Amino acid sequence: MSALSDVARLAEVSKATVSRALSGNGYVSIETRNRVVAAAAAIGYVVSSNASSLVTGHTKNVGVVIPFINRWFFGEVLEGIETALIAAGYDLTLYRLSADDAARRRVFEYFLVRKRVDAVIAVGIELTRTEVDLLRSLGKPIVGIGGAVEGMATLSIDDVAAAELITELLIGLGHTRIMHVGGSQQKQVDFRVHSQRLKGFTQAMRSAGLRYDDESFRPTDISIEGGYTAGLSILADPRSRPSAIVAGADEVAIGIIIAARQLGIQVPAQLSVVGIDGHDLAPMFGLTTLAQHPKSQGTMAVRLLLDELTDLTEPLDRPASNWNTFPVSLEVRQSTTAPPLP
Amino acid sequence: MSALSDVARLAEVSKATVSRALSGNGYVSIETRNRVVAAAAAIGYVVSSNASSLVTGHTKNVGVVIPFINRWFFGEVLEGIETALIAAGYDLTLYRLSADDAARRRVFEYFLVRKRVDAVIAVGIELTRTEVDLLRSLGKPIVGIGGAVEGMATLSIDDVAAAELITELLIGLGHTRIMHVGGSQQKQVDFRVHSQRLKGFTQAMRSAGLRYDDESFRPTDISIEGGYTAGLSILADPRSRPSAIVAGADEVAIGIIIAARQLGIQVPAQLSVVGIDGHDLAPMFGLTTLAQHPKSQGTMAVRLLLDELTDLTEPLDRPASNWNTFPVSLEVRQSTTAPPLP
DNA sequence: CTGAAAGCGCTAACAT
DNA sequence: ATGTTAGCGCTTTCAG
Numbered sequence A, B: 001m002s003a004l005s006d007v008a009r010l011a012e013v014s015k016a017t018v019s020r021a022l023s024g025n026g027y028v029s030i031e032t033r034n035r036v037v038a039a040a041a042a043i044g045y046v047v048s049s050n051a052s053s054l055v056t057g058h059t060k061n062v063g064v065v066i067p068f069i070n071r072w073f074f075g076e077v078l079e080g081i082e083t084a085l086i087a088a089g090y091d092l093t094l095y096r097l098s099a100d101d102a103a104r105r106r107v108f109e110y111f112l113v114r115k116r117v118d119a120v121i122a123v124g125i126e127l128t129r130t131e132v133d134l135l136r137s138l139g140k141p142i143v144g145i146g147g148a149v150e151g152m153a154t155l156s157i158d159d160v161a162a163a164e165l166i167t168e169l170l171i172g173l174g175h176t177r178i179m180h181v182g183g184s185q186q187k188q189v190d191f192r193v194h195s196q197r198l199k200g201f202t203q204a205m206r207s208a209g210l211r212y213d214d215e216s217f218r219p220t221d222i223s224i225e226g227g228y229t230a231g232l233s234i235l236a237d238p239r240s241r242p243s244a245i246v247a248g249a250d251e252v253a254i255g256i257i258i259a260a261r262q263l264g265i266q267v268p269a270q271l272s273v274v275g276i277d278g279h280d281l282a283p284m285f286g287l288t289t290l291a292q293h294p295k296s297q298g299t300m301a302v303r304l305l306l307d308e309l310t311d312l313t314e315p316l317d318r319p320a321s322n323w324n325t326f327p328v329s330l331e332v333r334q335s336t337t338a339p340p341l342p
Numbered sequence C: 001c002t003g004a005a006a007g008c009g010c011t012a013a014c015a016t
Numbered sequence D: 001a002t003g004t005t006a007g008c009g010c011t012t013t014c015a016g
Helices: A004-011 A015-023 A030-043 A049-056 A072-087 A101-111 A129-137 A159-172 A190-207 A224-235 A250-262 A294-311 B004-011 B015-023 B030-042 B049-056 B072-087 B101-111 B129-137 B159-172 B190-207 B224-235 B250-262 B294-311
Strands: A061-066 A091-096 A119-123 A142-145 A153-156 A178-183 A217-220 A244-247 A272-275 A288-291 A325-327 A331-333 B061-066 B091-096 B119-123 B142-145 B153-156 B178-183 B217-220 B244-247 B272-274 B289-291 B325-327 B331-333
Touching: A004 A015, A004 A030, A015 A030, A049 B049, A061 A072, A072 A091, A072 A119, A072 A250, A072 A294, A072 B091, A072 B101, A091 B072, A101 A129, A101 B072, A119 A294, A129 A142, A142 A294, A153 A294, A159 A178, A159 A190, A159 A244, A159 A272, A159 A288, A178 A190, A178 A224, A178 A250, A217 A224, A224 A250, A244 A250, A250 A272, A250 B250, B004 B015, B004 B030, B015 B030, B061 B072, B072 B091, B072 B119, B072 B250, B072 B294, B101 B129, B119 B294, B129 B142, B142 B294, B153 B294, B159 B178, B159 B190, B159 B244, B159 B272, B159 B289, B178 B190, B178 B224, B178 B250, B217 B224, B224 B250, B244 B250, B250 B272
Parallel strands: A061 A091, A061 A119, A119 A142, A142 A153, A153 A325, A178 A217, A178 A244, A244 A272, A272 A288, B061 B091, B061 B119, B119 B142, B142 B153, B153 B325, B178 B217, B178 B244, B244 B272
Antiparallel strands: A091 B091, A288 A331, B289 B331
């Protein structure tokens, strides 16, 4: 409510001086600064970021687009981003991007454009060339999490390699009947993560000379319920039951394990289940996971963004080398329980 | 980048007319409007919300403060809020409020104040008198979810009644050895939800004349892992094992059930577990839950807020009756499986 | 080191 | 129905 001019009057200086004193830009004698700061505190003055943004052109606000909020991986990433952003004095404006195309366009062409955000973090969303261009033409840095996109910095694991790695792990343990329960190949999230994980699985199976057919993959909802339902149906018949399952996500792995236990199957003694997101459920379920540290990915993305935002003193044309994909290291989180007997 | 004046020049009208044509406020002949809209589209003009906010005083943006993102109840609420807000043309700025007191003050005294938000939704956070006053003095409507707070509209279930109800349900089923596994009474979230749920449980036990002692309550982390760990320790000894458990949250209930199944205990045949948040896991776990429809709570909160924001033509002093707590109805979601045999 | 003045891009009276 | 004018609250030259 109180404005810069109020502070100026109280401190008996000009508005310009107040601005300088409070923002730290420009010279102000130490004593004047103190007077100003005291006056500001006295009347509870806080700058209007609107007015400030209007003239400076930046908003101290970053937009985050993300397809899900209530899913482990995404929720964790979001938390990581939020923490890092607030720590840096930035606000976070959240846009959940549904599959709905019109809604998506609306977010890009309306919400993100009206000069509210300085930059954008896209989590698990494969921006189109057009979207990237739009944002870049507006001079807004973008960083992505979850897959490579041309024209912007991204942070991601190699989903194919991850699935391959974890499958090889099971093969190395002596398993031969291995299934993959993962996201539907039809209604795919962006980056075709599900396809990539399936691909990694298939590759590993093939190179090991193991049988891989239509029965080896089971599509499911990425949720505990989905995993549970799939698990019940897969594990029902003892004769056709796999001895190991590669789950497309932790939620799915948990659902499968619950189903297995309900059917009286011991996990991991009689069935190995591995997941990929890796949320520290390993010890509890006796499952080995590939941890991709979502929270750190969030923090890291913010760091990348802030670097750009700060360097932005000399605008645009950054070295192409910077617009690359940073691999995120995977950590095999071994179960503490004994290895399964295939 | 292109500004209102560019559109004006292109359409050969004044800036005022452009503003009117695009915002829909004020009279503009149909043909001029068409010309303006075409011109705007041609150069990809989008209003600067900063400039606009600066003069109108409102931002089309609401702040959401929430203690957790990655927890079912909160994640769902957040999704509900996001969807409703976007649909109404509002942005959502997210603040995760940690237990850290300094951080919390910072959010209230700095972030929320700099005129970025028109209103605030507080989820699961008990605003202090000071915080409510601060926001109200700034003329920002607030609505809360999760508990009653004086001076603002809130939406919440009656946690005591909920726990009582669900406990009575178990008692009615013939259980006598019932335990409550819920959040620690020490490090409490706001609204002391854990205490309230414990209280409801205790009341039901007492009125039924059932034994209630120190052993009847087990504090736990609100997470699947927490429930699992608690479950293992509670259910290990068959002689002291309860026949039913009231879980403080769905995550906890799931953890307990996983532990039970691992120990070879049939759920719900040998053990009943009930939860409160109610995320449709009922059929899968054969557990009865009390559904509180988090997503709808989010939507509803937005609706309340929007009402205020719209009525705000005649500012402030709204009838006190409006500042009440709206009860959220609970729905008993019965398990489809047969009732347990105590 | 400080002040005066010129806008940032838009909206809202007030005219016409 | 449209144009003119005066700011919203701040930052930033430009003088001094």
